[in-house]
Amino acid sequence: MTHARLVLANLGRHKRRTxxxxxxxxxxxxxFASLRTVVTTIAATAEYGGARxxxxxxxxxxxxxxxxxxxxxxxxxxxxxxxxxxSWFGGRYGDNKRFxxxxxxxxxxxxxxxxxxxxxxxxxxxxxxxxxxxxxGRRLLEVFGWRLGQDVTIQGTIFPGDWxxxxxxxxxxxxxxxxxxxxxxxxxxxxxxxxRPGITGWYVVxxxxxxxxxxxxxxxDDLFRNSSAPTKTGTEQAFNxxxxxxxxxxxxxxxxxxxxxxxxxxxxSANAMMMSARDRTGEVAVLKTIGFxxxxxxxLVMAEAGIIAFTGAVLGLGSATWLYRATNFNAxxxxxxxxxxxxxxxLGGGVALLLMLASGLAPAIRAARLPVxxxxxxxx
Amino acid sequence: xxxxxxxxxxxxxxxxxxxxxTALGVGLVVAVFIGMLALANGFRAxxxxxxxxxxxxxxxxxxxxxxxxxxxxxxxSLLAASPHVAIGANGRPMLSPEVYVLxxxxxPDDTTAVANVVVRGISEQAWDVRANVTVVEGRxxxxxxxxICVGRNLVSRxxxxxxxxxxxxGSRDWTVVCHFAAGGSxxxxxxxxxxxxxxxxxxxxxxxxxxxRLRDPAGFDEAKRALEADQRLTVDxxxxxxxxxxxxxxxxxxxxxxxxxxxxxxxxxxxxxxxxTMYAAVASRGPEIAVLLTLGFHPRSVLASFLAESAxxxxxxxxxxxxxxxxxxxxxxxxxxxxxxxxxAFSFRVTPRLLLAGVIFAVVMGVVGGFFPARRAARLPVxxxxx
Numbered sequence: 001m002t003h004a005r006l007v008l009a010n011l012g013r014h015k016r017r018t019x020x021x022x023x024x025x026x027x028x029x030x031x032f033a034s035l036r037t038v039v040t041t042i043a044a045t046a047e048y049g050g051a052r053x054x055x056x057x058x059x060x061x062x063x064x065x066x067x068x069x070x071x072x073x074x075x076x077x078x079x080x081x082x083x084x085x086x087s088w089f090g091g092r093y094g095d096n097k098r099f100x101x102x103x104x105x106x107x108x109x110x111x112x113x114x115x116x117x118x119x120x121x122x123x124x125x126x127x128x129x130x131x132x133x134x135x136x137g138r139r140l141l142e143v144f145g146w147r148l149g150q151d152v153t154i155q156g157t158i159f160p161g162d163w164x165x166x167x168x169x170x171x172x173x174x175x176x177x178x179x180x181x182x183x184x185x186x187x188x189x190x191x192x193x194x195x196r197p198g199i200t201g202w203y204v205v206x207x208x209x210x211x212x213x214x215x216x217x218x219x220x221d222d223l224f225r226n227s228s229a230p231t232k233t234g235t236e237q238a239f240n241x242x243x244x245x246x247x248x249x250x251x252x253x254x255x256x257x258x259x260x261x262x263x264x265x266x267x268x269s270a271n272a273m274m275m276s277a278r279d280r281t282g283e284v285a286v287l288k289t290i291g292f293x294x295x296x297x298x299x300l301v302m303a304e305a306g307i308i309a310f311t312g313a314v315l316g317l318g319s320a321t322w323l324y325r326a327t328n329f330n331a332x333x334x335x336x337x338x339x340x341x342x343x344x345x346x347l348g349g350g351v352a353l354l355l356m357l358a359s360g361l362a363p364a365i366r367a368a369r370l371p372v373x374x375x376x377x378x379x380x
Numbered sequence: 381x382x383x384x385x386x387x388x389x390x391x392x393x394x395x396x397x398x399x400x401x402t403a404l405g406v407g408l409v410v411a412v413f414i415g416m417l418a419l420a421n422g423f424r425a426x427x428x429x430x431x432x433x434x435x436x437x438x439x440x441x442x443x444x445x446x447x448x449x450x451x452x453x454x455x456x457s458l459l460a461a462s463p464h465v466a467i468g469a470n471g472r473p474m475l476s477p478e479v480y481v482l483x484x485x486x487x488p489d490d491t492t493a494v495a496n497v498v499v500r501g502i503s504e505q506a507w508d509v510r511a512n513v514t515v516v517e518g519r520x521x522x523x524x525x526x527x528i529c530v531g532r533n534l535v536s537r538x539x540x541x542x543x544x545x546x547x548x549x550g551s552r553d554w555t556v557v558c559h560f561a562a563g564g565s566x567x568x569x570x571x572x573x574x575x576x577x578x579x580x581x582x583x584x585x586x587x588x589x590x591x592x593r594l595r596d597p598a599g600f601d602e603a604k605r606a607l608e609a610d611q612r613l614t615v616d617x618x619x620x621x622x623x624x625x626x627x628x629x630x631x632x633x634x635x636x637x638x639x640x641x642x643x644x645x646x647x648x649x650x651x652x653x654x655x656x657t658m659y660a661a662v663a664s665r666g667p668e669i670a671v672l673l674t675l676g677f678h679p680r681s682v683l684a685s686f687l688a689e690s691a692x693x694x695x696x697x698x699x700x701x702x703x704x705x706x707x708x709x710x711x712x713x714x715x716x717x718x719x720x721x722x723x724x725a726f727s728f729r730v731t732p733r734l735l736l737a738g739v740i741f742a743v744v745m746g747v748v749g750g751f752f753p754a755r756r757a758a759r760l761p762v763x764x765x766x767x
């Protein structure tokens with residue numbers, strides 16, 4: 001009890017120094033959590049994928065289309081439960097300041113394959129009924145202030161012209177890795193207007209048994225090997241992972257910056273701790289004289305360092321967690337599900353522990369080993 | 381009268397550890413600042429250099445990237461006949477109708493990872509139109525053959541790109557006959573071959589873009605007006621440099637914003653460190669400051685002196701930060717440019733301007749962090765402090 005009060009009194013002596021140091025630690029851990037969350041979010045999208053879903057793309061490259069005729073032939077393969085297809089639209093809305101993805105899909109089969117894209121039955125029905133309708137993510141609706149039933153016009157960059165869609169549904173993803181700012185419309189609308197002869201961007205295939213993924217993938221690729229458009233089939237997870245790797249070495253970049261941040265703060269707080277210790281050499285000698293053991297003095301200094309490090313950590317990690325949850329941040333759709341993970345919090349706690357040891361150990365040892373007589377000479 | 385700077389330098393040297401820790405903190409902030417801006421800088425530079433101000437790039441109207449564009453043969457020949465196109469030494473128009481596609485190339489280090497690499501089908505004129513491109517090894521691909529020229533930046537990063545090797549894409553084998561350099565631009569991350577060879581393999585009878593040399597570089601606006609008003613054409617005409625620079629706009633500004641955000645948060649932490657250090661310095665030198673004031677130095681001089689001291693520490697940190705950041709200059713990295721969906725390799729660019737900005741940033745941190753402690757020093761009650 002008395003020891004705790006002594007530690008608190010010491011912290012209160014240079015209030016400004018204590019507060020600034022704690023805030024410094026808090027800022028560092030806020031940055032640490034933010035940088036790590038970039039890495040964990042990208043990793044989460046890379047690991048995401050329905051176990052039973054395969055993605056079939058053109059082997060020549062993802063930007064090349066596939067013939068519509070493949071749908072029936074894939075469906076006929078054994079082990080295939082359902083087939084759907086989608087295309088990238090690549091349009092611009094308004095001044096194009098806020099980018100979002102648009103996909104043309106086969107409505108019934110696509111929503112059946114993606115139960116994660118959930119929306120009310122009546123809206124789903126409306127989407128199935130009306131050819132020029134579209135469904136949008138909840139976030140998109142909020143960003144642009146759209147309403148249900150509103151017409152939205154998008155300029156096509158791949159498919160030229162103005163395209164008007166009527167919003168008939170608003171979906172909420174059940175998994176946060178799924179983007180909630182997409183616009184999904186019907187591929188038959190696209191085909192009708194382009195008059196294009198049955199092509200699509202890619203196929204999504206649901207298989208009966210997740211263990212058969214490799215075998216079914218091979219069967220699909222073998223089927224089209226000698227056709228004009230050979231395919232490349234893989235699990236949805238592998239498909240998403242290949243997108244994640246396109247960022248380049250984000251992990252190294254974020255890791256390096258994170259290290260620099262932690263080190264910079266280490267310097268600052270270690271410096272503050274050492275300054276405090278230097279101020280108190282005489283005091284420590286007095287405490288020793290009146291009977292405080294070396295071990296207690298060591299503990300007192302470490303406790304002080306610990307309080308600074310962990311208060312800062314709670315502030316920094318807490319504000320990062322709160323901020324990203326409260327603002328529902330997703331980096332304009334590039335990082336869906338940007339949330340601080342429990343593992344990041346644990347690692348942040350580890351950083352705080354490291355900070356406590358690095359900034360407290362040297363002064364604490366010095367306090368414990370202080371020769372009393374010599375130090376007392378300096379006391380007035 | 382001013383207090384000589386040597387007083388501050390000596391004072392700083394009196395407490396080496398504390399100074400070193402503060403300077404190191406500032407140095408790390410400056411290093412991250414320079415490093416991140418060097419990344420943004422390098423990326424922007426690679427794309428800005430891709431185009432030439434003397435060239436115009438023609439895309440289908442409304443297309444915002446080469447990938448989403450499409451230009452038919454008739455349009456290409458109408459453009460070739462335009463009076464705005466320069467005529468080359470061989471008497472032919474300096475114009476290159478180009479096929480532009482992306483192909484997936486597996487990365488050698490990670491088999492699951494695929495990079496979308498640009499394959500550009502060019503006409504023979506392209507080597508003259510794109511003036512910054514030079515073959516560094518081997519010879520140009522010959523017309524009518526399955527031969528390709530590989531950008532210098534791809535060679536070290538992907539398999540089967542060496543001279544004489546065979547690269548397979550688009551269901552055909554292609555022989556690598558040369559490597560080319562393009563002044564560090566995004567072209568160096570591309571594979572070039574003959575447009576007529578690529579057409580049947582990829583998207584059929586259509587080009588994606590047409591690049592041509594302007595007869596009169598100053599007459600770009602006139603050429604743009606004339607071509608876009610032509611009833612037979614549905615095209616947008618861009619100055620090549622502007623077009624490629626615009627392709628770097630989104631990612632470039634994301635990187636810059638990120639750099640500013642991260643370093644400003646770090647800077648606040650470093651300023652806190654400087655504040656602590658300077659307050660401690662002022663506290664431990666009370667009698668000294670009182671003597672200075674008694675000797676007749678104006679409080680303003682004392683304020684300036686302590687500000688200078690803080691700035692000196694930060695300056696040392698800034699220089700240290702520059703030294704820490706310098707080795708990354710020229711390091712090659714790559715990312716996907718989402719505006720074109722293709723992978724671009726580029727190198728970190730640490731420029732003298734960036735170093736200067738880093739040092740100034742450090743000094744600002746020092747001055748901001750030193751202000752309140754310095755003010756306290758200047759306002760010290762003399763009599764009390766002299767005791």
